[in-house]
Amino acid sequence: xxxxxxxxxxxxxxxxxxxxxxxxxxxxxxxxxxxxxxxxxxxxxxxxxxxxxxxxxxxxxxxxxxxxxxxxxxxxxxxxxxxxxxxxxxxxxxxxxxxxxxxxxxxxxxxxxxxxxxxxxxxxxxxxxxxxxxxxxxxx
Numbered sequence: 440x441x442x443x444x445x446x447x448x449x450x451x452x453x454x455x456x457x458x459x460x461x462x463x464x465x466x467x468x469x470x471x472x473x474x475x476x477x478x479x480x481x482x483x484x485x486x487x488x489x490x491x492x493x494x495x496x497x498x499x500x501x502x503x504x505x506x507x508x509x510x511x512x513x514x515x516x517x518x519x520x521x522x523x524x525x526x527x528x529x530x531x532x533x534x535x536x537x538x539x540x541x542x543x544x545x546x547x548x549x550x551x552x553x554x555x556x557x558x559x560x561x562x563x564x565x566x567x568x569x570x571x572x573x574x575x576x577x578x579x
Contacts, residue, residue: 442492445535455500457523460516465555468566479554545578
């Protein structure tokens with residue numbers, strides 16, 4: 440199924456950027472981005488096999504990755520993630536997407552955040568934990 444038809448190009452770009460924005464938020468939290476922190480997002484995007492909408496977003500996220508996605512300001516990244524979540528919420532409300540799509544999408548974004556944080560050589564640090572808590576509050 441082609442879920443892109445439910446969204447404008449700008450909206451779709453916002454959705455496919457969400458996983459990378461979450462990764463950037465967590466990896467930049469301690470001001471030291473390590474190469475090891477990119478592995479978990481790639482594993483999650485490549486191995487996800489569930490909701491067809493999320494599959495489509497994740498597949499496109501991998502295929503259309505621009506390096507500029509990895510160089511975002513934290514406020515901009517958080518704003519875009521929040522907007523993507525709000526957009527999915529609208530589409531589940533109007534029936535374009537399944538009613539549990541938002542929960543599944545947020546669950547995967549939190550999985551990316553947690554896996555990124557634990558991939559850090561120092562393990563889960565206070566700054567990363569606070570970003571994960573902030574994301575959870577935005578997804579509630």
